[in-house]
Amino acid sequence: MKYLKHFRRNINKWSIFTVVLVLLIGIPIITIFLKIFLGPGESWLHIIENVLLDYTLNSIFLIFGCTVITVLFGVSSAWIVSRYTIPFQKQLEWMLILPLAIPSYITAYAYAGFFDYGGTLELMLKAIGIIGVKFNITNIFGLIFILGVSLFPYVYVSARSVFLYQSARLIEASKMLGVGEQKTFFKIVLPIARPGIVGGLLLVLMEVLNDYGAAQYYGVSTFTTGIFRSWFALEEPATAIYLSAILLIVVFAIIGIERWQRGSKNYAIANKSDIELSKIEVSKKRRFVLFLIVCIPVISGFLLPLFQLVYWSVLTASNVVSIAFFKIAFQSFGVAFLTAFLTVFLALLILYFPKWNRLQWLRKSSRIAILGYAIPGAIIAIGVMIPTLQFDKWMISFFKNNFEIAIGLIINGTIIVLIYAYIIRFLAVAFNPIEAAQSKIGKTLIESSNLLGRTNLITFVKIDFPLLKTALLSAFILVFVDVMKELPLTLILKPYNINTLAVKAYEYASDELIMEAALPSLCIILTGVLPIILLNKLILNGNKK
Amino acid sequence: MKKMYFILLAVLVFGACKNDKGNGIEGPVLVKKMQEINVYTHRHYPADQELFANFEKQTGIKVNVVNAKADELMQKMTKEGAQCPADVLITVDAGRLVRAKDKGLLQSVVSPVLEVNIPSNLRDEDNQWFALTKRARVIAYAKDRVSPQQLSTYEDLAASKWNKKILVRSSGNIYNQSLLASIIANDGEDDARIWARNIVGNMSRSPQGNDRDQVKAIVAGEGDIAIVNTYYIGKLLNSSNPEEVKAGNGVGLFFPNQENRGTHINISGAGVAKYAPNKANAIKFIEYLSGVEAQEVFAKANYEYPVNSAVEPSDLLKSWGDFKADSLLLSTLGNNNKKAVLVFDEVGWK
Numbered sequence: 001m002k003y004l005k006h007f008r009r010n011i012n013k014w015s016i017f018t019v020v021l022v023l024l025i026g027i028p029i030i031t032i033f034l035k036i037f038l039g040p041g042e043s044w045l046h047i048i049e050n051v052l053l054d055y056t057l058n059s060i061f062l063i064f065g066c067t068v069i070t071v072l073f074g075v076s077s078a079w080i081v082s083r084y085t086i087p088f089q090k091q092l093e094w095m096l097i098l099p100l101a102i103p104s105y106i107t108a109y110a111y112a113g114f115f116d117y118g119g120t121l122e123l124m125l126k127a128i129g130i131i132g133v134k135f136n137i138t139n140i141f142g143l144i145f146i147l148g149v150s151l152f153p154y155v156y157v158s159a160r161s162v163f164l165y166q167s168a169r170l171i172e173a174s175k176m177l178g179v180g181e182q183k184t185f186f187k188i189v190l191p192i193a194r195p196g197i198v199g200g201l202l203l204v205l206m207e208v209l210n211d212y213g214a215a216q217y218y219g220v221s222t223f224t225t226g227i228f229r230s231w232f233a234l235e236e237p238a239t240a241i242y243l244s245a246i247l248l249i250v251v252f253a254i255i256g257i258e259r260w261q262r263g264s265k266n267y268a269i270a271n272k273s274d275i276e277l278s279k280i281e282v283s284k285k286r287r288f289v290l291f292l293i294v295c296i297p298v299i300s301g302f303l304l305p306l307f308q309l310v311y312w313s314v315l316t317a318s319n320v321v322s323i324a325f326f327k328i329a330f331q332s333f334g335v336a337f338l339t340a341f342l343t344v345f346l347a348l349l350i351l352y353f354p355k356w357n358r359l360q361w362l363r364k365s366s367r368i369a370i371l372g373y374a375i376p377g378a379i380i381a382i383g384v385m386i387p388t389l390q391f392d393k394w395m396i397s398f399f400k401n402n403f404e405i406a407i408g409l410i411i412n413g414t415i416i417v418l419i420y421a422y423i424i425r426f427l428a429v430a431f432n433p434i435e436a437a438q439s440k441i442g443k444t445l446i447e448s449s450n451l452l453g454r455t456n457l458i459t460f461v462k463i464d465f466p467l468l469k470t471a472l473l474s475a476f477i478l479v480f481v482d483v484m485k486e487l488p489l490t491l492i493l494k495p496y497n498i499n500t501l502a503v504k505a506y507e508y509a510s511d512e513l514i515m516e517a518a519l520p521s522l523c524i525i526l527t528g529v530l531p532i533i534l535l536n537k538l539i540l541n542g543n544k545k
Numbered sequence: 546m547k548k549m550y551f552i553l554l555a556v557l558v559f560g561a562c563k564n565d566k567g568n569g570i571e572g573p574v575l576v577k578k579m580q581e582i583n584v585y586t587h588r589h590y591p592a593d594q595e596l597f598a599n600f601e602k603q604t605g606i607k608v609n610v611v612n613a614k615a616d617e618l619m620q621k622m623t624k625e626g627a628q629c630p631a632d633v634l635i636t637v638d639a640g641r642l643v644r645a646k647d648k649g650l651l652q653s654v655v656s657p658v659l660e661v662n663i664p665s666n667l668r669d670e671d672n673q674w675f676a677l678t679k680r681a682r683v684i685a686y687a688k689d690r691v692s693p694q695q696l697s698t699y700e701d702l703a704a705s706k707w708n709k710k711i712l713v714r715s716s717g718n719i720y721n722q723s724l725l726a727s728i729i730a731n732d733g734e735d736d737a738r739i740w741a742r743n744i745v746g747n748m749s750r751s752p753q754g755n756d757r758d759q760v761k762a763i764v765a766g767e768g769d770i771a772i773v774n775t776y777y778i779g780k781l782l783n784s785s786n787p788e789e790v791k792a793g794n795g796v797g798l799f800f801p802n803q804e805n806r807g808t809h810i811n812i813s814g815a816g817v818a819k820y821a822p823n824k825a826n827a828i829k830f831i832e833y834l835s836g837v838e839a840q841e842v843f844a845k846a847n848y849e850y851p852v853n854s855a856v857e858p859s860d861l862l863k864s865w866g867d868f869k870a871d872s873l874l875l876s877t878l879g880n881n882n883k884k885a886v887l888v889f890d891e892v893g894w895k
Contacts, residue, residue: 043887050890112754117765118788134765138753219715219753219895229717232616233886235644315785319591385624392628409628491613492621499612507589507612512755512777515786 007359014357014456021350022365028383028424029371036245041236047226047243055226055243059250062144062208062215062222069148070204073297074155075197079185082163085279086291092298094536097153099301101528103485103502104150105213106521109514110305111137111146112217113312120308143218147211149301151204156297158200161539162193181280198258199432203373205254209247210376212488213506223247224376237382244379251374306525312518320519325504329523332500335415336483336527339422340430343479344472346423347430351438352464356456366431373428377489384421384493388412418493425489426482430475437471438464470538477531477538484524581607582826585622586635587615588813592846600833606826615641622650627820632827635677637813638719640726642674643879651816654828662835662853666872667812674816676875677834678849680776681868682724682809685796687763691770696799699728699809702770703743711744712759712768715752716889720774720811725888726881727809727873734884742892752895757781757789764795771796774811779848779861800868807869811878813849 080086081093099107114120115137125133137145167189174184215222221229223243231240282290313320347369354366372380392409399405411417441464449459487502494503501520508517586593589612597608611618615636622629622645634645645651651673659668659675667676684696695706702711714721729737749768759771760781781793800808815834817827833839840851844859851858 046887046890050893112758116758117761118786118792123788136750138758139751216715216717217754219751221895225717229886231620232614233717233719233722234883237620319785324594382620382624385621389624389626389628396628409625409630412625412628413630492617494611494613503612510614511589512757512780515784 010358012356012358014353015359015362017349018353018357018362018365021346021353022362022368025346025350025372025424025427026368027387028380028421029368029375031386032241032244032375032379032383035238035241038238040242041230041234041239043230043234043236044239044242047230047239051221051226054221055223058140058220059209059222061140062147062220063205065141065144066148066151066204066208067201069144070152070155070201071197073149073152073301074200075159075190075193077152077294077297078156078160078163079189080290080294082160083280084282084287084290086287086294088291092291092294093540094533095298095302096156096294097532097536098529099150099297100153101481101525101532102150102302102305103213103487103505103521103524104147104207104211105217105487105509106309106505106517106524107150107301107305108143108146108214108217109509109517109521110308111142113514114304114308120311138218140218140220143214143220145300146214146218147208149297151207152297152301154203154207155197155200157539158196159193162196163189167192202255202258206251206374209251212376212378213509227376228378231378241379241382244376247376248374306522309518309522309525312515313522316516317519320508320516325520328499328504328520329501331498332484332502332524333527335419335498335500336480339419339426339483340476340480342419343423343426343430344434344475347427347434347475348472350427351431351435352456352460366435369431370428372424373426375425377425377486378492380421380425381489381492384417384424385412388417388420413495415495415498418490418495421489421493422483422486425486426479429478429482433471433474433478434468437468441467470541474535474538477535480531481528484527580605580823580826581609582632582823582830583609583611583630584633584635584830585611585613585618585631585818586633587613587618587637587641588635590847592842595846596834596839596842599838600830603833604826604829606823606829608830619645619648619650622818623648629818629820630822631818632821632823633815633830634818635813635815637811638723638878639676639812639814639875640719640723640879640882642669642812642814642816643876644882645816646671646673646876647879650819652819652821652824654817654824654831656828656832658832659828659835662832662840662855664852664854667852667875668814669816669876674814675831675835676812676814676852677840678813678843678847679810679852679870680774680812680849681800681870682720682772682774682811684770684799684801685760685763685773685778686770686799687766688795688797691797693797693799696770696801698802698805699724699772700732700740701801702747702772703740705747707747707770709747709749710769711747712749712762712771713744713752714755714759716886716894718755720756721772721894722882722885722889723811723878724772724809725885726878727871729881729884729888730873730877731806731871734888737885738888738892741888741894745892745894757792760796761789761792764792775850775862775865776848779859782861783848798865800866802871803869806873807871810870812852812875 077096081089081096086092115135122134125131170188170192171184174188179187210224212224212228215225223246227240227243230236230243350366350369354363357363375383389412392412395410396407399407445463446459449463454462485502487506490500490503491506494500501524505517505520505524508514508520584597597610600606601608611631613621615638618634618636619641622631622634634650636642636645646669653671653673655672659672663675667679668674684702686693686696716722725737725741728740732740750762756773756777757780759773760778762768763771775798778793778796778798781789784790784793802808815831817824817831821827835853837853837855840853840856843849844851844856844862848859848861850862857863
């Protein structure tokens with residue numbers, strides 16, 4: 001009774017909006033979770049006996065290998081560009097983010113082509129008289145390397161912003177106390193940066209677990225290839241969903257372990273230092289060595305695959321370029337733009353509605369926003385399709401019963417369902433940077449505004465929004481680039497006569513026309529590169545303010 | 546006011562609350578007045594697009610295309626049920642067409658034109674699907690290391706003389722699944738399992754890449770023979786990359802099982818969707834694809850064997866010679882498909 005009273009007293013319109021929003025985002029995810037209780041398909045035992053161990057070991061090995069590579073490349077390059085002066089510093093700073101513009105399955109194709117029989121490497125070696133040297137890259141080690149070099153920027157970006165803007169005072173203090181550079185790094189800088197690095201690493205791991213194209217081409221059976229196999233080859237969606245549920249549990253376990261291990265230690269000294277960190281002076285020779293170290297991930301994650309793709313594009317341009325191709329590029333761009341806009345908008349709502357509502361149990365509901373990123377795209381597609389079809393069927397019978405009008409599917413097979421699914425999948429991508437920026441605003445400003453009698457909405461427009469602008473733009477760019485690259489979900493939900501560059505590249509590749517896939521891939525990369533350079537500027541300026 | 550919110554929330558939480566699917570975006574509304582046909586297709590070749598455009602020009606019927614993997618298209622059709630807007634489903638692999646029929650996604654059609662154009666063993670006995678093109682799954686061998694006399698049957702590939710010499714792609718690929726399905730049908734499941742296990746033992750490397758990559762691996766010396774589709778050899782020989790052409794020229798083609806049941810063939814084909822809104826147009830469309838004009842395009846541009854006997858294969862295909870094809874009822878491939886996948890898992894064929 002007492003609880004009910006509390007409930008009545010504290011409920012407000014934001015509680016209603018929150019519930020509506022949570023349902024909107026949650027229904028596809030809940031649909032998938034409900035499927036789990038229906039049990040797996042009949043081949044489940046067969047899977048446990050024959051392939052589950054293989055899937056598990058490979059996935060664990062991938063996670064482990066990619067963690068090592070991304071942390072190694074990400075942290076070392078972040079440290080070097082933020083602490084030392086090296087040649088081409090400014091250019092390298094943003095080039096280190098560019099691997100994110102290439103979908104990892106495309107990087108995988110490019111590498112396979114580079115090291116292939118008659119591939120670029122062989123041709124180059126032949127030109128200088130070396131014959132018979134061959135590297136086999138299409139195996140699990142190659143896959144780890146490729147996923148590592150294409151995903152390390154997640155770690156780099158988060159580590160760099162901590163190095164640059166949060167550790168300056170501590171490093172100064174440590175130096176004044178006579179502690180050496182190396183010890184300062186391991187004892188002070190790294191522990192402070194850990195939450196940031198782990199945050200980036202989590203994004204890496206989710207991408208690794210979501211990868212299908214690269215693993216399949218390199219012949220490595222992982223959980224995700226297993227999901228596709230049980231779904232399509234064995235015709236058992238239930239088994240596929242069961243497998244992805246296990247995958248989800250693993251992802252949450254990883255997040256849980258990190259939280260638990262970090263414990264109550266709160267390293268998040270979120271306040272930006274107002275002092276600029278002075279760079280370390282080193283000899284010319286060392287500077288050059290550091291330069292080379294930073295070049296390794298840039299070359300292997302971006303320049304080399306780019307070079308391969310450009311080469312292929314030149315060979316095949318005449319077969320690929322057409323008016324239809326420009327139309328596809330334009331459509332891709334439009335869909336990604338619209339989706340990014342809506343996703344950022346929804347991320348804002350899911351961040352603020354629960355805050356403005358006064359029911360305690362609804363406050364944490366914004367956490368739901370991050371779930372979608374952990375679920376493979378193909379599974380999200382099913383989660384979206386089941387309830388939206390139900391909705392369409394209701395509408396059809398509603399119109400039939402009340403107006404005797406026969407209508408077709410209203411939202412299925414249209415761009416609405418596609419964008420809805422994108423939003424579920426990428427909400428976390430938009431939500432995380434906005435939430436991080438919001439938490440830095442601090443309560444005092446907002447409480448003062450409330451005390452002055454401003455409503456939540458006006459406070460948001462006058463105070464939060466101007467302060468969040470940079471984060472909103474970053475979120476927009478991240479979602480935009482992700483949508484441009486998205487494949488499995490798009491394949492299933494894309495409407496008639498709309499095509500995306502990623503789908504086009506995939507079509508070529510699945511028809512074994514990998515070279516022809518290069519040009520659409522290049523377009524995806526180019527549309528990603530400019531926003532990413534912009535994003536880099538935003539991060540730098542935003543933190544300098 | 547508070548009370549109202551309370552009631553509203555209660556309704557939302559406990560009541561039926563699924564009316565919030567739309568997210569306020571206006572999708573493009575399909576114009577329904579025009580004559581049109583919706584095609585779900587797994588094939589996405591430039592030649593196909595050219596044919597679709599020609600059909601549009603000749604009949605004035607607009608062709609709307611959804612391209613995706615066949616398995617995904619079929620899942621989509623199942624989920625969409627009676628509301629499915631698809632008129633025609635086009636896929637590669639007979640197994641999939643059978644699967645589509647078994648799931649009730651297709652319907653029987655009566656068309657004298659199709660009955661003339663397509664031989665009876667290349668269409669469904671209930672006329673639910675029709676083959677449009679054929680491909681053969683053959684053995685490619687290194688010309689310098691293997692003589693065709695050493696080759697005979699698929700079964701022979703399991704012999705120990707091929708230890709560490711065989712290249713083949715992963716079992717996730719439908720062509721391998723259909724091949725094993727045909728071996729299950731011909732030799733029985735137990736023998737097929739032993740065969741698959743021995744092939745795994747004879748592989749020169751773990752399965753990776755696509756059919757083209759297997760051929761390139763032969764030329765690179767990673768193995769001596771590969772199980773590949775004729776169609777991809779054609780693609781390789783006409784590649785825009787000179788190195789790939791060289792790889793295509795480095796191998797010979799052998800049609801196995803000529804002394805007994807014939808070489809395993811597969812098809813790409815089409816069927817009219819169960820709930821096709823434009824059934825008449827759909828039939829017209831498939832008839833067009835089986836006609837001489839379209840079959841010639843398939844044969845020339847795509848290195849596939851035409852199914853219409855009035856059309857000759859391309860010169861390249863003719864240069865590989867005539868062959869005897871396995872006359873196994875194609876629906877058997879579909880019925881054995883799942884068994885094949887399970888066997889692959891059991892013997893560790895990745």
